[in-house]
Amino acid sequence: MEAQLARLVDQIQTARASKGALRIVGGGTKDFYGNLLHGEWLDVKPLAGISNYEPSELVVTVRAGTLLEELEAALAEQGQHLAFEPPRYVARGTVGGMVAAGLAGPARAAAGGVRDHVLGATLANGKGQVLTFGGQVMKNVAGYDVSRALAGSMGTLGVICEVSLKVLPIAVATATIRFECDQPAALKRLNAWGGEPLPISASAWWSGMLVLRLSGARAAVESAQRQLGGDVIDAPLAAAFWRGLRDHGDEFFATAARAEDKGAALWRLSVASTAPPVALQGEQLIEWGGAQRWLCSNASATLVRDAAAQAGGHATLFRGKDKSAGAFHPLTPAVEKIHRALRDSFDPDRVFNRGRLYADL
Numbered sequence: 001m002e003a004q005l006a007r008l009v010d011q012i013q014t015a016r017a018s019k020g021a022l023r024i025v026g027g028g029t030k031d032f033y034g035n036l037l038h039g040e041w042l043d044v045k046p047l048a049g050i051s052n053y054e055p056s057e058l059v060v061t062v063r064a065g066t067l068l069e070e071l072e073a074a075l076a077e078q079g080q081h082l083a084f085e086p087p088r089y090v091a092r093g094t095v096g097g098m099v100a101a102g103l104a105g106p107a108r109a110a111a112g113g114v115r116d117h118v119l120g121a122t123l124a125n126g127k128g129q130v131l132t133f134g135g136q137v138m139k140n141v142a143g144y145d146v147s148r149a150l151a152g153s154m155g156t157l158g159v160i161c162e163v164s165l166k167v168l169p170i171a172v173a174t175a176t177i178r179f180e181c182d183q184p185a186a187l188k189r190l191n192a193w194g195g196e197p198l199p200i201s202a203s204a205w206w207s208g209m210l211v212l213r214l215s216g217a218r219a220a221v222e223s224a225q226r227q228l229g230g231d232v233i234d235a236p237l238a239a240a241f242w243r244g245l246r247d248h249g250d251e252f253f254a255t256a257a258r259a260e261d262k263g264a265a266l267w268r269l270s271v272a273s274t275a276p277p278v279a280l281q282g283e284q285l286i287e288w289g290g291a292q293r294w295l296c297s298n299a300s301a302t303l304v305r306d307a308a309a310q311a312g313g314h315a316t317l318f319r320g321k322d323k324s325a326g327a328f329h330p331l332t333p334a335v336e337k338i339h340r341a342l343r344d345s346f347d348p349d350r351v352f353n354r355g356r357l358y359a360d361l
Contacts, residue, residue, distance in 0.1 A: 125346045154357050
């Protein structure tokens with residue numbers, strides 16, 4: 001790993017000296033996400049391999065260029081997994097990209113997000129310094145929980161070289177059940193069930209159908225099935241459904257992709273789970289107990305973001321041809337101040353991924 005790090009540091013220092021920009025590249029599976037890409041490629045794929053894995057400690061340390069599917073296969077051999085279910089999209093996705101994008105799958109509401117599972121990281125900053133934060137325990141450094149701050153940073157703080165992640169055992173039992181209901185009824189049910197001790201690990205509503213996944217001890221899953229009722233979905237079909245939802249390859253996202261070709265945009269709304277249906281035209285899919293609303297619509301960015309704010313949250317342009325309004329929801333002055341302070345600390349010359357999060361950051 002030392003030789004690969006030396007190459008990265010040399011490229012960073014050269015770019016800094018020339019006031020150039022670097023675009024951090026792993027598998028390239030999330031190039032669509034965020035604002036437009038700029039800069040010379042900085043390839044992290046040579047930083048590959050699992051550095052340390054202690055199944056009994058539920059911790060794995062892995063280099064950023066490691067393929068996500070390779071990591072998940074190694075964990076599965078020990079009956080463990082990344083509980084936040086990161087999307088794969090295609091097979092070349094890397095661990096570094098997973099952390100930098102900060103995207104989690106159907107289990108997010110139950111298991112937490114990417115940042116909740118990051119224990120430590122090694123980072124090459126914009127000055128060409130290689131820094132290590134945390135380790136195999138959560139740790140604050142210089143006032144920031146740096147390891148967690150990397151999740152969702154889109155590479156704007158530096159090059160993630162290695163990361164330690166918390167892993168969890170795969171559930172002993174799972175079952176998927178479905179109910180026919182409209183969106184208001186689905187939200188009402190999800191919020192009611194969210195206050196009960198039920199082993200709900202994922203939920204999704206679209207086009208009149210509410211689907212729940214139950215995971216945990218066999219007795220708990222069977223008890224919840226009897227309590228909730230609904231129609232049971234066969235295990236192979238259920239597994240394919242949740243995998244398609246995780247990787248954005250199911251029917252809703254396929255429909256959204258066709259609409260995008262005709263000028264629509266796919267929005268990801270993070271709102272209060274108790275918020276009523278978002279009153280905008282277009283197809284909607286609800287996840288995470290009501291807290292994540294996907295919207296495929298021709299509505300303007302202003303309308304979408306106003307609706308998200310009224311629902312207690314914010315809206316991200318996930319996919320779309322027109323990014324003139326910015327991919328991410330505008331920051332409040334207080335949050336922008338924190339973003340600038342972090343960027344100034346780690347990449348004062350704005351070497352990495354310029355404009356990927358915000359045009360002036």
